[in-house]
Amino acid sequence: MQTHVTTTPFGLRPMTLGQMASQITANSMPDGLTVDKWKVFRSIREARELIGATDRSLAILNALLSFHPDGELSSDGGLIVWPSNEQLMARANGMSPTTLRRHLAVLVDCGLIIRRDSPNGKRFARKGRGGDVEQAYGFDLSPIVARAEELEQLADAVRFEKNAFKVAKERLTLLRRDIVKMIDAGIEEGVSGDWGRMACLYQKSIARLPRSAPREILESVGEELRMLWNEVHDILVSFTKTQNLDANESHSGRHIQNSKPDSVYESEQRNREKKETNGTAEENDNLRSLPKRELPLGIVLDACPDIVDMAKGGGIRHWRDLLAAAEVARPMLGVSLSAWREACDAMGEVQAAITLAAILQRSDQISSAGGYLRSLTDKAREGQFSTWPMVMALLRAKLDVDKKASQTRAATQEAGGREGGWEVSDALLKTLKKPKS
Incomplete structure (x- = not known):
């Protein structure tokens, strides 16, 4: 004899409108509807984020489906399974009781199962004389059958989005x-x-x-x-289309160009810029007298503020930020990739980045940044180049400009009035001066 089919959970668990909606969906499924339970489970697994299920709740659902004896779920057959918590935990890879209860509630909230609790909250089935189940209390899998088509569509949408x-x-x-x-x-x-x-x-x-x-x-x-x-x-x-060379001439020209990567423009400018990099005897003495320690990043940025505009986010806090900014500035200056790689090999990446920052700061005075960098690279290979003179020269020029501006403002102000400017100690001024031979 079939008894009343419960619609509310046992104990202190509340009844929600979402649970009512799941029951309405389960009751409205047509007769004779049959689905492959593992195919539907795969759809649920792929669409779990849209449904709101979790990985552990799917592990529990997998265990619940394994308690159903058939490979297919049919609206005409019994869809209630009644495993104990111990049996569920064993098939869910030893999940703790607290975790089990929490994720069972997730499956209910997602509308994948319905609780069919007995009067005392136990799960069991009552069978008749012929051995058929007359009444079962446990977890109803009807929503999975009723929503099979919807779940497949959700899985298709997820697959489409991933692709x-x-x-x-x-x-x-x-x-x-x-x-x-x-x-x-x-x-x-x-x-x-x-x-x-x-x-x-x-x-x-x-x-x-x-x-x-x-x-x-x-x-x-x-x-x-x-x-x-x-x-x-x-x-x-x-x-490429404007080139009128034949195949042999094109091949020969390409071979020559690859064997000597300097562009014609850079080659012409290289001799012109070489005079600037050679320096006087006084500058060579200054180079030998420079400190052996690395330039501080703060001094480099003070002398070459234009490189900061090339940094992502508008800030340079570490040497790696300077290297990234130099990569951005290189094509803007017209420096070829081969010239940049040669500079990094000869100077090191950090020194090459400092050199490029200094070239960027003086870009209005340098006609060919690529040719100038190659000349400096040749000097570096011979051990006759350091970034200290370049940075110190830029810093001296900046100090001179600020000093003249301060003097001009001071001349137009009252005695004792002061505006922002650079205040440099005598010790720093001596350091910035070129040592005389």
């Missing part, structure tokens, strides 16, 4: 690689183009990417990079 995210990420990676290498190729080959502006646009787009970017941001940044890719690609294609 779209993967495609957007792959596309962004390929665009980043292409743009960086095409800009470097344009600079290396001496192609006419506003490479500095393009490098800035690239860095501006990349700066929008957070550590864990959603698909929408990846697609937005990817679209910006796609437009930049078209611009860079069109410039290189146009330049």
Whole structure:
């Protein structure tokens, strides 16, 4: 004899409208509906974030499904299982009782199971004379059958989103690689183009990417990079098509160019800039008298403030920040990748970054930053170059400008009036002066 089917949980557990909704869904499923329980479980597992389930709650659901004797769940058959907590914990890999109760509640709240509690809260089944189950108290799996189609659609949506995210990420990676290498190729080959502006646009787009970017941001940044890719690609294609050399001449020219990576423009400027890097006998004595310790980062930034604008976030706190800023400044100055790598090999990465920061600070006075850097690289290989004179010269120039400005302001103010400026001790001024031979 079938007794009343309970709709409320046992004990102090409250009844919610969500539980009522799950019961309504379970009661409205059509007769004869049959689903593969493990196929539905895979759909639930893939869509667990949309459903609100957790990894441990799915482990419990897996155990509950294992207590159902058939491989399929049918609306015409019994869908209530009544394992004890000890049996559930054993099949859930030894989960603690507290964790078990908490994640059973998660399954109820997600609308995947319904509690069918007995009057005393125990789980059991009452069978008739023929051995058929007349009344069962435990966990009702009917919502899984009723929501099988919905769960499959949710799983399809998750799979589509994962695939779209993967495609957007792959596309962004390929665009980043292409743009960086095409800009470097344009600079290396001496192609006419506003490479500095393009490098800035690239860095501006990349700066929008957070550590864990959603698909929408990846697609937005990817679209910006796609437009930049078209611009860079069109410039290189146009330049290539304008070359009227035959195949043999093109091959020979490419061989010569690769064996000597200096561009024509850099080669012409190299001799001009070499005079500037040779220095006088007094400067060579100053070089030998410089301290052997490394330049402090604070002094470098005081002497070369323009490099700070190239840093991501507008701040340089460590040497690695300076190296990253130098990578941004390099294409803007028109320095080829080969010239930069040679400088890093000869000077070291930090010293090369300091040198590039100093060149950027004097960019209005240097006609070819690439040729100038190569000249300094040659000096560094011979042990005749240090970043100290460059930085100290820039710092002296800055002090002189500030000193003249302070004197001009002081002349127009009343006696005793003071404005902001640099106050330098006599000891520092002696340090900044060039030692005389």
